[in-house]
Amino acid sequence: MVSLTGGAGEPGRVRSALRRVARTCRLMALCGLAALLPVAPALAEDGHGLWLRYVPVQAAQAAGYRARATELVVAATTPTGHKATRDELQRGLQGLLGATPAPPHGASRDGAVLVGTPAGSPQLAALKLDLEALGGEGYLIRSVRIDGRPATAVAANTDVGALYGAFHFLRLVQTGQSLDALDIREVPKLKVRVLNHWDNLDRHVERGYAGESIWDWHRLPGWKDPRYTDYARANASIGINGTVLNNVNSNARSLTPAYLEKAAALAGVFRPYGIKVYLSARFSAPIEIGGLKTADPLDPAVRRWWKAKADEVYRTIPDFGGFLVKANSEGQPGPQDYGRTHVDGANMLAEAVAPHGGIVMWRAFVYSHEQPDDRAKAGVQRVRALRRQVRVQRAGPGQERRDRLPAARAVPSAVRRDAEDAADDGVPDHQGVPGLRHPPYLPGDDV
Numbered sequence: 001m002v003s004l005t006g007g008a009g010e011p012g013r014v015r016s017a018l019r020r021v022a023r024t025c026r027l028m029a030l031c032g033l034a035a036l037l038p039v040a041p042a043l044a045e046d047g048h049g050l051w052l053r054y055v056p057v058q059a060a061q062a063a064g065y066r067a068r069a070t071e072l073v074v075a076a077t078t079p080t081g082h083k084a085t086r087d088e089l090q091r092g093l094q095g096l097l098g099a100t101p102a103p104p105h106g107a108s109r110d111g112a113v114l115v116g117t118p119a120g121s122p123q124l125a126a127l128k129l130d131l132e133a134l135g136g137e138g139y140l141i142r143s144v145r146i147d148g149r150p151a152t153a154v155a156a157n158t159d160v161g162a163l164y165g166a167f168h169f170l171r172l173v174q175t176g177q178s179l180d181a182l183d184i185r186e187v188p189k190l191k192v193r194v195l196n197h198w199d200n201l202d203r204h205v206e207r208g209y210a211g212e213s214i215w216d217w218h219r220l221p222g223w224k225d226p227r228y229t230d231y232a233r234a235n236a237s238i239g240i241n242g243t244v245l246n247n248v249n250s251n252a253r254s255l256t257p258a259y260l261e262k263a264a265a266l267a268g269v270f271r272p273y274g275i276k277v278y279l280s281a282r283f284s285a286p287i288e289i290g291g292l293k294t295a296d297p298l299d300p301a302v303r304r305w306w307k308a309k310a311d312e313v314y315r316t317i318p319d320f321g322g323f324l325v326k327a328n329s330e331g332q333p334g335p336q337d338y339g340r341t342h343v344d345g346a347n348m349l350a351e352a353v354a355p356h357g358g359i360v361m362w363r364a365f366v367y368s369h370e371q372p373d374d375r376a377k378a379g380v381q382r383v384r385a386l387r388r389q390v391r392v393q394r395a396g397p398g399q400e401r402r403d404r405l406p407a408a409r410a411v412p413s414a415v416r417r418d419a420e421d422a423a424d425d426g427v428p429d430h431q432g433v434p435g436l437r438h439p440p441y442l443p444g445d446d447v
Contacts, residue, residue, distance in 0.1 A: 050234050054095025054174070061176060062097050068152065068179040069093055070111035072101040075121030079272040080159035085115060085166045088233065092170040107146045113169070114146065115154040116162050129155050137241070137274070138187035139165030141172075143180065152182060160241075160274035167237040192359065194242035194278060195235065196324065201251050201259070215245060221265030228269045236273035243275060248326035248363065250280040252288040255309060260316045267317045276321035278361075283325060283345060284333035285309070296338040297348040310352035322358035323349055329366035342366070 045053075057065065072093065074086040086103075094100045106123055107114045118125035127144055134140065139156040154165040168186065172179060198206040199213035216225055235243070245263060246254050253259055267277040286292040286305045296302055313320050327334025327345055335345035346362040353360060 048230070051174075052092075052233060052237060054092045054170070056098060057096050057173065057176065065173055065179065066097050066099065066111075068111050069097065069101045069113050070109050071107060071113065072103050073105070073107050073112060073114045073116075073121075073123075074103075075114070075116030075124065076159050076162070077120060078159045080163055080274065081116060081120065084233075084236070084272040085159065085163045088163070089113075089115065089166050089170070092173075096170070096173050107149070107151050110149045110151075112146065112149070112151040113154065114151055115166055115169075117156055117158060120159075124153060124155050127153060127155075129153065131155060131157050134161060134185070134187055137161050137164060137239075138185070139168065141165055141169055141182050141184040143182045152179065163236060163274060164239060188239055192242060192321075192361075193240050194244060194321075194361075195240055196244045196248070198247045198249075199245065200247050201253060206247055206249065215266070217259070217262055220262035224265060224269055228266060232270045232273040232275055235275055241274050241276060242278055242321045243270070244278040244280055244324045244361075246280045248280045248324060249330070249332060250282040250326070252282040252285040254279055255281065255285055255313070256289055257312070257316075260313060264317045267319065271319065276319055277317060278321040278324055279313075281323040281325050281349065282333070283327045283335070294338070295333065297335045297340050297344045298338075303348055303351070306349060306352040310349075310356065310358070314356040314358075320356070320358060322353050322360055324361045324363070325349065326363045327366070329363065 056062070072086075072089055074081055074089065076082050076085065090100045090103075101113065114121065114123060116124055118127075118129070118131070123146055127146070129140055129142065131138075131140060134157055136158050137156075137160055139154065139161045141152065141154050144151055144153045152169070154162060154169055156162040156165055164186070168184065171177075172182075197213070197215075198208065199215055200206065201217050203212040203215070203217065205211075205213050214225070214227060214231060216223070219225075245266065254263075263277055263279065270277065282288065284295045286295045286302050290305045290309075292301060292305060294302060325345070326332050327342065328336040335341060342362060346360055349360045349362075
């Protein structure tokens with residue numbers, strides 16, 4: 001408290017005290033006024049929407065886009081089409097244009113957008129679009145005429161391909177591109193396009209710098225965080241079709257029934273978005289959770305255990321993608337613990353997932369912390385000599401050909417890179433660029 005009383009010799013101090021009180025009151029008034037002001041809209045942008053925020057386009061463009069999106073017809077019978085694709089287009093066009101096009105059963109007015117497959121839409125089938133070369137994930141976006149009316153067709157052979165096309169259509173509007181005279185054809189160059197999480201079961205992320213893992217293992221499978229759907233949307237929008245849920249320095253518990261049910265819950269969220277679930281498999285799992293005394297890949301009991309485990313995984317997750325394995329690197333267990341090679345281990349797991357069409361991704365970036373060799377050289381020295389021994393099963397009659405690396409395959413990263421080495425000189429050629437060589441190191445699948 002400031003005393004305003006004083007003797008005759010203290011008038012200066014009193015005036016100074018009064019000035020301090022006045023300044024304090026003015027400051028308090030300003031703070032109160034600031035508290036009443038509305039929060040700036042910029043504070044609402046937390047980055048969660050990523051590139052799928054769908055901010056309204058400029059008013060001058062909006063009218064033209066609305067004329068090209070008067071109706072939205074998504075012809076599909078799968079969750080991918082009638083949920084993922086339709087929901088994304090409605091969300092996107094509402095945000096971008098301020099209105100959602102009418103959802104009729106068929107295109108019936110100028111400016112309709114027709115999305116789907118010829119098998120699911122008689123109107124798309126009647127257009128007789130050339131979709132054969134698109135495969136299962138490619139798509140076509142073309143300006144067409146339906147019953148004499150201008151329209152836009154987003155067509156594919158599968159609903160997943162149509163979903164990719166829908167994201168592309170929205171990107172055209174987001175980036176201010178013209179929707180006139182469209183003729184866009186896209187086909188992915190890589191069959192397997194995965195993210196490799198380094199997430200542990202306790203939600204710690206190895207080398208993670210943005211908080212704990214998104215996977216809430218303790219609350220799965222009962223509670224599914226809405227962010228899992230946002231994660232799937234973001235990945236599908238850029239063509240990611242797989243995710244390895246757990247760290248390559250893996251915990252064998254991820255293969256137990258309880259955790260397989262949790263992974264199955266995530267797979268159920270991702271499935272409509274064309275995303276498969278993969279798991280990092282710990283090589284010593286037969287010992288740690290299987291009760292065996294060895295994990296020797298040539299031991300018949302070990303091979304039977306992995307086959308039974310793969311069967312269990314696929315009963316729980318029918319579209320499971322396969323296993324990622326880090327073995328005999330940085331102290332992790334592996335086939336070399338038993339005098340076997342990387343190929344012995346990879347082929348054992350490939351045989352286990354082969355009946356289900358799964359794949360094995362065997363890390364070629366391997367090195368021993370007990371040997372002085374440079375890490376970059378270690379992968380070359382350990383894997384290159386083994387590349388001809390990896391069993392690669394070809395697709396049978398009537399099955400989709402998979403670019404020389406078909407359904408059941410255990411192919412180290414280095415071997416995949418070297419598979420097309422036309423000169424066979426031990427130095428892998430850069431795919432599609434004659435004469436251009438890869439660097440002298442072999443990056444792992446986590447790069």
